[in-house]
Amino acid sequence: MKKITIAIDGYSSTGKSTVAKQLADHLGYVYVDSGAMYRAVTLYAMQHDIISKNHFDTLKLKQSLGSIDLKFKKEYVWSKAHIFLNEQDVEDKIRNLEVSEFVSPIATIHEVRKKLVAQQQQMGLEKGVVMDGRDIGTVVFPNAELKIFMNASAQERAQRRYKELLERSENIQFDEVLKNIQERDHIDTTRQDSPLVKAADAIEIDNSEMNLEDQFHTVLQLAKDRI
Numbered sequence: 001m002k003k004i005t006i007a008i009d010g011y012s013s014t015g016k017s018t019v020a021k022q023l024a025d026h027l028g029y030v031y032v033d034s035g036a037m038y039r040a041v042t043l044y045a046m047q048h049d050i051i052s053k054n055h056f057d058t059l060k061l062k063q064s065l066g067s068i069d070l071k072f073k074k075e076y077v078w079s080k081a082h083i084f085l086n087e088q089d090v091e092d093k094i095r096n097l098e099v100s101e102f103v104s105p106i107a108t109i110h111e112v113r114k115k116l117v118a119q120q121q122q123m124g125l126e127k128g129v130v131m132d133g134r135d136i137g138t139v140v141f142p143n144a145e146l147k148i149f150m151n152a153s154a155q156e157r158a159q160r161r162y163k164e165l166l167e168r169s170e171n172i173q174f175d176e177v178l179k180n181i182q183e184r185d186h187i188d189t190t191r192q193d194s195p196l197v198k199a200a201d202a203i204e205i206d207n208s209e210m211n212l213e214d215q216f217h218t219v220l221q222l223a224k225d226r227i
């Protein structure tokens, strides 16, 4: 069967990764969470005194890029793959609110994007890949056979994210989560290098009122139409 490239972009916490993982497992495709790569670089920057509340040493970040090695490793299915930063499994360390606060500034840096985009393109060379992020349909795979742009209201997205963080037993307030989502949306859509925009040929799905099953079947049908 023909293999295609599926690009899923959209605002923070729109459920991109949920549908991307379902799709990848169903089709037997590789799943790549590009946001995890920006998050892992951010974790590295936090651990190496490159970024904190009061400072951001962009020069040191650029000089450190050669020392940052990222890999996805899976045991059974791609939807359960973990990201490794310099051979260390950091999957559980990159989803907290602290990393979320610094990741968008880190993702504005051209050299960071250049490195990660090159690796993402490499991972998609053989097609049969579902990748989610902010610039997948516009920059990473402009020729993807299927491009989805996911959206939902900021309130709804913050609710979902808040629930997720509570389940991970993070001690947080809803307003903090909403503020973080709004700030990331703002930085992601207004940055100079590859801002988040809907690709001209992307299909927009607003899932504010959709359940996961309907969403999955809608996207799966779009994929099947192209295979």
Ligand code: C5P
Pocket (backbone or CB within 6 Å): 012, 013, 034, 035, 036, 038, 039, 103, 104, 105, 107, 132, 133, 134, 135, 136, 184, 188
């Ligand atoms: O997808 P996730 O919310 O984990 O992404 C975290 C952040 O990484 C985004 O808010 C954005 O700043 C950055 N990102 C990006 N380009 C991508 C994926 C993520 O700039 N392709």
